[in-house]
Amino acid sequence: MSDTTSNTTEPITLLIAEDHGIVRQAIVSILELQEDLTVVAEAKDGIEAVSLYQTHQPDITLMDLRMPQLEGVEAIQRIRQSNPKAQIIILTTYDTDEDIYRGLQAGARGYVLKDADFEDLVKAVRTVHGGKRYLPANVALKLADRMTTEELTEREREVLNLLAFGSGNASLAKALHISEGTVKFHVNHIFQKLGVHDRTQAVIVALKRGLIRLDD
Known part of the structure; x- marks a missing residue:
């Protein structure tokens, strides 16, 4: 340049x-x-x-x-x-x-x-x-x-932030006032969009990409 x-x-x-x-x-x-x-x-x-x-x-x-x-x-x-x-x-x-x-x-x-x-x-x-x-x-x-990556929805970002702190499905459902079935739906979509297969990988990728911050 x-x-x-x-x-x-x-x-x-x-x-x-x-x-x-x-x-x-x-x-x-x-x-x-x-x-x-x-x-x-x-x-x-x-x-x-x-x-x-x-x-x-x-x-x-x-x-x-x-x-x-x-x-x-x-x-x-x-x-x-x-x-x-x-x-x-x-x-x-x-x-x-x-x-x-x-x-x-x-x-x-x-x-x-x-x-x-x-x-x-x-x-x-x-x-x-x-x-x-x-x-x-x-x-x-x-x-x-x-x-080139698919955007996470606001709700998916909320779920991802809670995943970073080790929240299980029951805790996620209670915190977000949704059913555990809906939690599983969001978690599966997060995995697909981030190209990962489990929660640990999702958190690692999200931190590297700046999608979540543990100091929030």
């Missing part, structure tokens, strides 16, 4: 949404070394990110996925609801296919991992500001894999 530089004399303005202060300060320092980039606001959580976007209307927003108050995907959705042309790049440590899919589906125009070289981050900002998407090859491959 070729580099894209700004065609104007005005610097590209940025909002950085990152809840870890040291990481946020490092990102700001890296970006402000570039003459054509300037950070106009910093957010420590998703609610603040949405508010600061409305106040500053930056050219580019760098958004972490995991943040307090409001997570990155929801913050992206709120920003895009108010401004469908908002240019947002996800900057995160998470690279599961579900994270990538949900982030881009919400409206992000780029996806950069925090272990990338700083040149890649700067390139992503300039590329997205130039009107193009920025997806590293490994991210694009995971997105392609995700696009």
Whole structure:
């Protein structure tokens, strides 16, 4: 992917949404070394990110996925609801296919991992500001894999989350207020969609893909 530089004399303005202060300060320092980039606001959580976007209307927003108050995907959705042309790049440590899919589906125009070289981050900002998407090859491959898999329903996700904590059919039925027969129906559909044959495999695949998180 070729580099894209700004065609104007005005610097590209940025909002950085990152809840870890040291990481946020490092990102700001890296970006402000570039003459054509300037950070106009910093957010420590998703609610603040949405508010600061409305106040500053930056050219580019760098958004972490995991943040307090409001997570990155929801913050992206709120920003895009108010401004469908908002240019947002996800900057995160998470690279599961579900994270990538949900982030881009919400409206992000780029996806950069925090272990990338700083040149890649700067390139992503300039590329997205130039009107193009920025997806590293490994991210694009995971997105392609995700696009070929069948979507889980909301109910199937609920069942899968409970499976991750070892819930049996009786416990699942009680928690979800459904019959054990309906639980078995959902579990079988989950197995088919994930391409697995038992509950342990289902949980392992779901964790690898980012469909469930044990810290929720």
